[in-house]
Amino acid sequence: MELLHLRYFVAVAQELNFSTAARKLHMAASPLSRRIKDLENELGHRLFDRDTHHVTLTEAGIALLPIARGVLEQVDSIRWRLDETTRPGRTTLLVGVPSGIHPDLRERLYDLAERVRDRFEIKRWPGGTERLVDAVCDGRLALTLARLPAGGDPALEQLPVMSERLGAVVPRDRFSGRESVALAELSELAYAGSPSAVTNAYFRGLDQQLSELGIKKRIELGSATFDGISEIVASGLAFSISMLDPRSPMQNYRLDNVMVLPFSDFQPRLETGLLWRKDRASHGDLTEVVAAARAIFSEPLRD
Structure with missing residues (x-):
């Protein structure tokens, strides 16, 4: 075997x-x-x-x-246990960071790095949620931020750190002057999913939910980036879903003919958590870091 x-x-x-x-x-x-x-x-x-x-x-x-x-x-656990035994002095830890995290959440990562700087150097590692979670499981990453839900491995522990409201990314010329939009008004447009939709459990569930609520048309963009989705929306062919907060990095991908509106009859939220391996946090090499993270992220952010 x-x-x-x-x-x-x-x-x-x-x-x-x-x-x-x-x-x-x-x-x-x-x-x-x-x-x-x-x-x-x-x-x-x-x-x-x-x-x-x-x-x-x-x-x-x-x-x-x-x-x-x-x-x-x-x-x-062999790799990190061996590293813990043989590596002297200050230790470098990699923390996974998915795309588009809110600046307030990034600020808390800076606080975490500062709090443990005497013993650890925190460096950020980008990627999609599922790949980052896999990297925590096999020890390549110490911790990761992840869009929830993220995996079902009982070896992992997660701490909710942020909840963000989502809105409809729509063509401005079609919805100019509006303060909100109903799902029924979007039924003639195709839904263009996030580039992470294929590998992200939350967005797969969101796609199914939209279908059940009457949004049947889809545009499959494959490996399109966020700015590619914005191009499709600006042309009037589709709508998408993204963070409502104007400070979100996702807002940087909007074009002139694109706007983000709250839903009047739908309240989607994107939850983000911080994940780590339980064995590394319980009398392991991450005990101090996880304790600091629990203190810094004790009150989840909510926009």
Whole structure:
């Protein structure tokens, strides 16, 4: 049995969806399914019940899950435990930062860096939420800010740090003079999702919610950037959703014919959390840093 087989099993067990788990593992669904079958054959137990619509854990799968997680936690902790033992003096810690974080949240990161500067040097590392969370799990990052919900790994602990109101990004010439907009008024426009929508659980859920509320049209932009979405909105073909606060970095991507309006009948909010590994914070190398973070982020920001 290889460790990769256990990682594949845990990923599918967390998602209960082979396609989603494969995307998280950066592989195709078919080879993932074959690896799970190989593991089942080696263990002599079926781990999942599968049909065309649902994936569920069998009794054997339920029993294996905590064992597999425990093994992976021990393996993933080897790197930081070794570093803790051999690295003298001031330690550099990488903290994950997703795109578009609010300046008030960034200011609190600066406060954290200042509070622990005698023993640690905090450096920021950019990326998408799921990749950043994976990097915390395997020890490459010490902590990360992440758009919630973020993963379901019980080895991680998360602290809510900010809640931001979201609004509709719409063509200005069509909604000029308006103070808000109703979802029904957007039904003729296509929804252009955030560039992070494919890999972000919150935006995947938001897309489904919009569909259930009557927004059926979609524009698939692939790897388009935020300014690319702004171009589509400015042309009058679509609307999108982004932070309402004018101080948000996302506001920098607006073009002349683009504005952000609050919804009159829909109240979406984007939640951000700070995540770390429990074992590193409990008598581990991050005990001091996490204690400082808990104090600095004790009152979640809310716009």
